[in-house]
Amino acid sequence: VPPYTIVYFPARGRCEALRMLLADQGQSWKEEVVTKEAWQQGSLKASCLYGQLPKFQDGDFTLYQSNAVLRHLGRSLGLYGKDQREAALVDMVNDGVEDHRKRCGHLIHHNYISFADYNLLDLLLAHQVLVPGCLDTFPLLSAYVARLSARPKLKAFLASPEHVNRPIFGSRKI
Structure with missing residues (x-):
């Protein structure tokens, strides 16, 4: 047991x-x-x-x-750690991880948007073009992309010819 x-x-x-x-x-x-x-x-x-x-x-x-x-x-x-000083450093690092976890949790569980959301959305949308279906096994990321992409002004921009026809990478046709 x-x-x-x-x-x-x-x-x-x-x-x-x-x-x-x-x-x-x-x-x-x-x-x-x-x-x-x-x-x-x-x-x-x-x-x-x-x-x-x-x-x-x-x-x-x-x-x-x-x-x-x-x-x-x-x-x-x-x-x-090997002594009390190292233990204190381990505690400090763990507390920093906890602070980060709380911030991430706030972003996930609240209707909060920051500039980082647009950066992440851009990356995820590019991945979906390059590797269709790549988010299929990630329901939370898929929901995140769907939720942000459904914002009315952003939805209109994403559907615009300026966005749709712009290559993901300047040196490629993709």
Whole structure:
């Protein structure tokens, strides 16, 4: 029986870094997948500290909060630096990753648009011309392209002859 158990939804979410760490370190674990229906029943949520997943079990020791689990595994598996100073640097880098994750989450979950969206949209649209169907296995990116491309003024521009007839690369006919 694996010493570790991850209780989480059928998604990468906040557990994929845990899974990658465990896999890379040659550790085995068991997954308990929580369906939307089971979560909505409320009893599991009520039993979880902070009312959220992931729940991580290391034998009879239970932790919540993905970063607490990462730090626990880092200490347990020798991935937390050689001394307190290195551990502090590891914490600093992880906190920076968390700040970035929150910013990205805000962009994904809110109707917010920045100049970076146009740059990404341009790149993805070019890929779709060069490799048709390349986003077919990426439903979130496909939805992103569809959502931005449907903005009325942008939709009109993308359909205009000026845009349609302009080559993707100046030196090529594509």
